Amino acid sequence: MKITKTTIYLVFLLGAFTALPILSFSAKSGGHYELSRFIPPDVCGGCHETIYAQWKNSMHHLAQRDAIYRAAAYYYLEGLTDRDEIIEAESCVKCHTPVGYFSGFPLKTSDEKNGKVPAIAVEGVQCDFCHSATGARALFNNNIIIDPGYGESKPGTKRGPRADAKSDYHESAYSKFHTGPEVCAVCHDVRHEVFGTKLETTYEEWLASPYNASKSGARVVCQDCHMYQAPGRPATGSTKRVKNPGSSAPDGPKRDHIFTHYFVGANTLIPGQYGDVEKPRMAEERLRNSAELVIDGAKAGEGLVTVTVKNTGAGHSLPTGLTDVRQMWLQLRVTDQSGAVLFQSGVPDASGYLPADSIVYNTVFGDGKGNPVENIAKAREVLKNRRIPAGGSLTERFNFSPPAGKKLTVEAKLLYMSASQKLIDRVAGKQSLRIPVVTMAEARLSL
Numbered sequence: 001m002k003i004t005k006t007t008i009y010l011v012f013l014l015g016a017f018t019a020l021p022i023l024s025f026s027a028k029s030g031g032h033y034e035l036s037r038f039i040p041p042d043v044c045g046g047c048h049e050t051i052y053a054q055w056k057n058s059m060h061h062l063a064q065r066d067a068i069y070r071a072a073a074y075y076y077l078e079g080l081t082d083r084d085e086i087i088e089a090e091s092c093v094k095c096h097t098p099v100g101y102f103s104g105f106p107l108k109t110s111d112e113k114n115g116k117v118p119a120i121a122v123e124g125v126q127c128d129f130c131h132s133a134t135g136a137r138a139l140f141n142n143n144i145i146i147d148p149g150y151g152e153s154k155p156g157t158k159r160g161p162r163a164d165a166k167s168d169y170h171e172s173a174y175s176k177f178h179t180g181p182e183v184c185a186v187c188h189d190v191r192h193e194v195f196g197t198k199l200e201t202t203y204e205e206w207l208a209s210p211y212n213a214s215k216s217g218a219r220v221v222c223q224d225c226h227m228y229q230a231p232g233r234p235a236t237g238s239t240k241r242v243k244n245p246g247s248s249a250p251d252g253p254k255r256d257h258i259f260t261h262y263f264v265g266a267n268t269l270i271p272g273q274y275g276d277v278e279k280p281r282m283a284e285e286r287l288r289n290s291a292e293l294v295i296d297g298a299k300a301g302e303g304l305v306t307v308t309v310k311n312t313g314a315g316h317s318l319p320t321g322l323t324d325v326r327q328m329w330l331q332l333r334v335t336d337q338s339g340a341v342l343f344q345s346g347v348p349d350a351s352g353y354l355p356a357d358s359i360v361y362n363t364v365f366g367d368g369k370g371n372p373v374e375n376i377a378k379a380r381e382v383l384k385n386r387r388i389p390a391g392g393s394l395t396e397r398f399n400f401s402p403p404a405g406k407k408l409t410v411e412a413k414l415l416y417m418s419a420s421q422k423l424i425d426r427v428a429g430k431q432s433l434r435i436p437v438v439t440m441a442e443a444r445l446s447l
């Protein structure tokens with residue numbers, strides 16, 4: 001081949017193109033930090049004893065161990081052949097095993113499945129990861145920027161809400177990033193790696209909510225609800241968010257509020273599997289202070305009952321997060337004086353499965369051609385997104401004709417399960433695990 005200027009140019013161009021994916025890979029954070037730079041959480045717990053005890057067995061602590069996460073992640077990987085779908089299915093470790101991902105193992109879900117995850121990475125979303133953060137490149141898919149120290153002997157700077165924190169052990173610095181919703185947004189908005197489909201939108205929902213007010217008194221960020229909660233004090237939008245005075249370390253000063261680290265959402269199952277009795281109870285307290293139901297029987301004479309579901313407690317939609325998996329639904333029963341059921345909706349069968357016509361507040365993803373898909377790796381579109389927005393409500397109409405001359409009782413319940421029993425049975429094996437049902441709100445009316 002005669003080497004001309006054009007061939008040199010072509011070779012150069014080709015080189016530039018093949019170099020592109022490498023460049024864009026290096027712009028990400030996977031594998032860029034020595035594992036030894038991260039300090040195990042129990043070291044932090046040596047001084048921050050209470051915070052450590054709160055965080056232990058939280059969903060952050062258990063994000064990697066979580067049996068439901070792992071069952072789903074490995075199940076979704078099975079049988080994929082499409083390159084773009086595989087990229088998504090391999091990305092779970094970014095948020096669920098962040099110290100592992102940032103230090104190079106596991107970089108992919110299949111590495112996690114087949115290899116041995118380092119002990120510190122098994123500790124999930126942990127102290128040194130969050131407190132090494134300096135900001136974010138983008139507010140989704142864990143595009144966080146971190147600047148960890150160099151292990152226990154050179155711990156570096158821990159960033160947090162205090163401008164006057166002093167520790168003999170580590171440097172401290174005030175970080176605006178930690179006091180706002182952005183530090184949560186990095187992981188709590190999840191997009192498909194290739195298709196961009198919005199898979200989880202908790203932060204986006206909060207942005208659009210009345211809690212995102214500019215006046216400081218009216219503004220309620222993630223931490224105001226989730227880092228004020230303590231046992232018996234649910235700290236939701238419909239309850240008081242009581243301060244937690246104390247000090248965060250034995251030799252630290254007394255402060256009017258120390259941010260709590262239970263990070264409780266709605267998970268009543270996983271912490272209990274690790275012997276934690278407090279967090280499942282706290283999750284129930286949260287769920288029970290999230291919503292209100294109002295039955296309007298005025299139209300009952302016309303054969304209509306309406307039920308309004310109000311989101312009074314959550315700073316995002318109800319439910320939020322993994323809403324393709326969560327099962328929040330409305331149950332209605334109309335009974336007569338003898339207790340006979342004249343009408344019902346949303347009553348599960350003996351296997352725990354809901355009838356197809358039940359009112360479920362959730363998200364359904366599609367394959368791009370209008371067919372529903374269960375595997376988020378295949379999510380090319382959103383087919384359904386019907387949930388209760390923060391501070392908002394939805395009204396449901398039930399049509400039935402009450403027989404004349406009978407006294408009737410209408411009973412409505414808003415119920416929550418972390419996942420539908422059908423999905424659990426398919427992923428984990430039939431009836432291998434029963435998912436607890438929490439009653440979030442109920443209302444009753446006599447006609």
Ligand code: HEC
Nearest residue numbers: 068069072073089091092095141142187188190320321322
């Ligand atoms: C950008 C961060 C991020 C990525 C990437 C991510 N997740 Fe998650 N995942 C979360 C957050 C945040 C929650 C908690 C939301 C909630 O509780 O509703 C969560 C919760 C879950 C849960 C619920 C666990 C339980 O016990 O109820 C499952 C299952 C799950 N993720 C599976 C996956 C799978 C599978 C992947 C990869 C295909 C993945 N996640 C990738 C952030 C992420």
Ligand code: HEC
Nearest residue numbers: 039044047127158160161162165166167169172173249252
């Ligand atoms: C030898 C005791 C000790 C250890 C070990 C320790 N800390 Fe601290 N830390 C302190 C003290 C004391 C303060 C100051 C508390 C105050 O002023 O309220 C502090 C403050 C902090 C703050 C607040 C910083 C700010 O400016 O707002 C963070 C965050 C923090 N520590 C994180 C960590 C993490 C993460 C670890 C583990 C890698 C850790 N600490 C280990 C003693 C310790």
Ligand code: HEC
Nearest residue numbers: 044048051052055125126127130161178179223248258259
């Ligand atoms: C998911 C991220 C995350 C994890 C994990 C986490 N923290 Fe924090 N922590 C925060 C945020 C955010 C704040 C500040 C909240 C604010 O200012 O609104 C904070 C505050 C603190 C403070 C200051 C408390 C105060 O009110 O003075 C200390 C100390 C601290 N964390 C230590 C720890 C320790 C120790 C662990 C592990 C046991 C830990 N954190 C785990 C995000 C995290």
Ligand code: HEC
Nearest residue numbers: 059063066069095096183184187222226263264265266267
């Ligand atoms: C590094 C990523 C990351 C950051 C940063 C992060 N989270 Fe999470 N968070 C997760 C993951 C992953 C889960 C889900 C673990 C699971 O279910 O397996 C989770 C779970 C939770 C849960 C429990 C959800 C449930 O179903 O009970 C709450 C509440 C929560 N996070 C709040 C916060 C708040 C508030 C912040 C900011 C202060 C924050 N998170 C920052 C990754 C993160």
Ligand code: HEC
Nearest residue numbers: 184188203206221222225236237265266313314315319321
């Ligand atoms: C006004 C109070 C409030 C604010 C602000 C708030 N939350 Fe929540 N959060 C709740 C309540 C109440 C629940 C329980 C009901 C539910 O599941 O939505 C909850 C549940 C959750 C869950 C578990 C959802 C599930 O069903 O698995 C996650 C994750 C979460 N919040 C994260 C966040 C993040 C991230 C932010 C900030 C962007 C935030 N929250 C802001 C009150 C709040």
